[in-house]
Amino acid sequence: MNKTMYEKIWDDHLVHESEGQAPILYIDRHLLHEVTSPQAFEGLRNANRPVRRTAANLATLDHCVPTTDRDQPIKDPIARIQVETMMKNCSDNGMRLYDMDSPNNGIIHIVVPEHGFVHPGMTVVCGDSHTATHGAFGALAFGIGTSEVEHVLSSQTLRQKKSKTMRVNVEGELSEFCTAKDIALSIIGHIGTAGGTGYVIEYTGDAIKKLSMEGRMTLCNLAIESGARAGLVAPDEKTFEFLKGREFAPQGDDWDKAVAYWKSIVTDEGAEYDTEVTMHADDIAPQVTWGTSPEQVIGVDKKVPDPKQFSDEDKQKSCASALNYMGLQANTDITDIAIDYVFIGSCTNGRIEDLRAAAKVAAGTTVADGVTAIVVPGSYRVKKQAEEEGLNQIFLDAGWQWREPGCSMCLAMNGDELKPGERCASTSNRNFEGRQGKGGRTHLVSPAMAAAAAAAGKFVDIRKL
Amino acid sequence: MKPYTNHTSTAALMERSNVDTDQIIPKQFLKKVERSGFGVHLFHDWRFNADGSDNADFELNKDAFKDARILVAGDNFGCGSSREHAPWAIEDYGFNTIISTSYADIFYNNCFKNGILPIVVTRQELDQLMQEIRDNEGVKFSIDLSAKTITTAAGTVVKFDIDEFRKQNLLSGLDDIGMTLKHVDKIDSFEARQQQTHPWLWK
Ligand code: SF4
Numbered sequence: 001m002n003k004t005m006y007e008k009i010w011d012d013h014l015v016h017e018s019e020g021q022a023p024i025l026y027i028d029r030h031l032l033h034e035v036t037s038p039q040a041f042e043g044l045r046n047a048n049r050p051v052r053r054t055a056a057n058l059a060t061l062d063h064c065v066p067t068t069d070r071d072q073p074i075k076d077p078i079a080r081i082q083v084e085t086m087m088k089n090c091s092d093n094g095m096r097l098y099d100m101d102s103p104n105n106g107i108i109h110i111v112v113p114e115h116g117f118v119h120p121g122m123t124v125v126c127g128d129s130h131t132a133t134h135g136a137f138g139a140l141a142f143g144i145g146t147s148e149v150e151h152v153l154s155s156q157t158l159r160q161k162k163s164k165t166m167r168v169n170v171e172g173e174l175s176e177f178c179t180a181k182d183i184a185l186s187i188i189g190h191i192g193t194a195g196g197t198g199y200v201i202e203y204t205g206d207a208i209k210k211l212s213m214e215g216r217m218t219l220c221n222l223a224i225e226s227g228a229r230a231g232l233v234a235p236d237e238k239t240f241e242f243l244k245g246r247e248f249a250p251q252g253d254d255w256d257k258a259v260a261y262w263k264s265i266v267t268d269e270g271a272e273y274d275t276e277v278t279m280h281a282d283d284i285a286p287q288v289t290w291g292t293s294p295e296q297v298i299g300v301d302k303k304v305p306d307p308k309q310f311s312d313e314d315k316q317k318s319c320a321s322a323l324n325y326m327g328l329q330a331n332t333d334i335t336d337i338a339i340d341y342v343f344i345g346s347c348t349n350g351r352i353e354d355l356r357a358a359a360k361v362a363a364g365t366t367v368a369d370g371v372t373a374i375v376v377p378g379s380y381r382v383k384k385q386a387e388e389e390g391l392n393q394i395f396l397d398a399g400w401q402w403r404e405p406g407c408s409m410c411l412a413m414n415g416d417e418l419k420p421g422e423r424c425a426s427t428s429n430r431n432f433e434g435r436q437g438k439g440g441r442t443h444l445v446s447p448a449m450a451a452a453a454a455a456a457g458k459f460v461d462i463r464k465l
Numbered sequence: 466m467k468p469y470t471n472h473t474s475t476a477a478l479m480e481r482s483n484v485d486t487d488q489i490i491p492k493q494f495l496k497k498v499e500r501s502g503f504g505v506h507l508f509h510d511w512r513f514n515a516d517g518s519d520n521a522d523f524e525l526n527k528d529a530f531k532d533a534r535i536l537v538a539g540d541n542f543g544c545g546s547s548r549e550h551a552p553w554a555i556e557d558y559g560f561n562t563i564i565s566t567s568y569a570d571i572f573y574n575n576c577f578k579n580g581i582l583p584i585v586v587t588r589q590e591l592d593q594l595m596q597e598i599r600d601n602e603g604v605k606f607s608i609d610l611s612a613k614t615i616t617t618a619a620g621t622v623v624k625f626d627i628d629e630f631r632k633q634n635l636l637s638g639l640d641d642i643g644m645t646l647k648h649v650d651k652i653d654s655f656e657a658r659q660q661q662t663h664p665w666l667w668k
Binding site for chain 2: 015016020021022024026028035036038039042043047049052063064076078079081082085119122127128129142143144145146147148150151154155156157159161193194197198227228229250251254255257258261293314317318321411412413430432433434435438
């Protein structure tokens with residue numbers, strides 16, 4: 001039978017299936033951070049259960065960590081306890097942790113690929129919805145809850161229901177001003193934030209094949225924002241090239257065996273998906289979200305929609321309430337929306353390629369009056385690389401702040417946040433109410449769009465720069 | 466986990482779709498390392514005014530919904546972050562049943578680990594149930610998980626579907642991990658096999 005990549009990975013990890021029970025799936029790699037794991041470790045301790053396979057775990061500290069004054073103790077006492085708890089849990093269980101002082105520290109989904117910890121064909125989970133990022137390598141990677149974290153720690157397996165398969169085929173050529181972020185946002189705009197619910201999406205087509213590994217990570221990272229359990233891109237030479245020589249990549253004789261296996265897991269010719277969607281990259285303009293859900297997104301050359309435009313009553317209500325929260329009038333040109341803040345970073349767009357794209361636009365500009373602009377590299381490795389390339393200097397010269405790595409304003413848990421009413425051009429992944437601070441207003445964009453907005457103090461169509 | 470038993474309780478109405486887990490439990494409460502005590506923070510940013518007093522405009526603050534155990538909400542409930550703090554807060558606040566047309570995947574799974582029954586109904590059924598609450602705030606619904614039915618005070622009966630194993634787990638309150646570890650021999654042999662076929666995964 002012809003199988004999709006998802007079905008092949010599933011079959012290769014099925015441990016046990018029995019009538020009336022959810023199948024048990026083997027998990028190759030488990031990623032951890034400080035926010036969603038403490039209660040899982042507590043559960044293990046209470047039940048007196050050991051961690052089954054310590055080497056399959058990799059942990060980092062990212063959500064709560066400050067992006068300034070890293071040599072000082074964390075000011076927020078509760079955050080400090082969370083960080084200390086993580087350090088203790090990892091050391092008690094002999095687990096690998098890239099703590100705040102480690103040169104390997106950074107956002108979990110940035111650090112893991114940097115180290116080659118995830119390979120094609122693996123099953124990968126983390127108590128974090130953006131685990132989908134690792135689908136860029138052709139790994140089945142998805143977010144889980146804390147009870148499931150405990151389940152994986154103690155059994156190296158999960159009880160899973162098989163998902164349906166969706167193919168999102170993006171044909172054609174992307175404009176040089178558009179990125180994987182714009183593809184991802186326009187897909188979400190097209191199928192909706194619940195469009196992928198119950199599915200694992202495989203992204204195919206010319207426009208996807210042409211994306212760099214970084215771009216594929218951005219794309220798969222946002223699979224969850226369309227409701228999908230996971231996103232997948234078939235591994236190819238780019239994938240192998242990226243992994244080769246990294247710390248946890250297969251070495252020596254194993255390399256060829258692994259590559260042969262990786263090539264075997266791609267979707268068979270003629271395999272069927274439960275649903276197919278086709279989009280054309282040529283039609284995609286730089287995207288800007290205008291509302292409080294990632295599906296409320298539009299091209300930068302358009303206007304803020306009017307609730308009356310929607311036929312569905314529910315969508316009308318959502319539009320009206322989003323405009324109210326966002327402080328926007330219907331029919332305003334997107335390029336007339338003024339901003340107060342710019343955030344470049346997160347596991348969506350905090351990689352070196354993102355920083356390069358933003359720096360290219362920021363070079364020679366000055367951050368507009370009244371605008372605060374910050375760059376938070378996704379990891380120390382990204383930061384170091386950017387500094388070697390002089391990107392930090394470009395940003396600093398333009399009036400940006402250059403920070404230490406972490407999740408920072410993606411979820412604003414570490415003290416970096418918007419004040420009520422402030423409006424932010426952000427390269428992160430969620431524009432939910434309050435996500436970047438209570439009352440804060442978030443517009444999701446690509447790094448280049450964010451950099452252009454910083455200089456202009458409002459959104460700009462970068463195709464016209 | 467407490468076993469789920471049939472009950473008749475007040476149904477609270479939340480006429481919003483895409484209610485995300487950032488709203489259910491805002492990030493400032495995610496720093497706790499315990500599993501309990503999240504109920505007081507449920508829907509914090511909607512529920513309280515800046516000075517900490519109750520926001521009278523927020524639906525769950527209505528007197529009629531005070532003792533509700535059933536939450537009736539719009540499409541795609543629980544989207545966004547994977548935080549299990551969301552179902553912990555919902556459960557701790559007092560809800561054990563949610564009724565909507567759809568849920569985000571991770572949130573849906575998380576409910577079952579915490580004794581919460583997330584019921585999926587059609588749009589039409591949801592409209593009907595919502596209307597009955599609007600007409601009579603404080604109205605009670607009866608949930609029968611074994612029979613997979615919702616019965617309203619007005620006599621409307623809605624049948625719902627749920628995976629058999631999920632239903633059984635809720636009814637028995639059994640510990641998932643314990644059940645999986647009964648198959649530890651199968652996990653052992655899977656690992657032994659994978660070490661042969663995919664040795665690079667074990668170095
Ligand atoms: S950067 Fe944002 S989305 Fe990514 S792991 Fe951190 S908080 Fe989650």
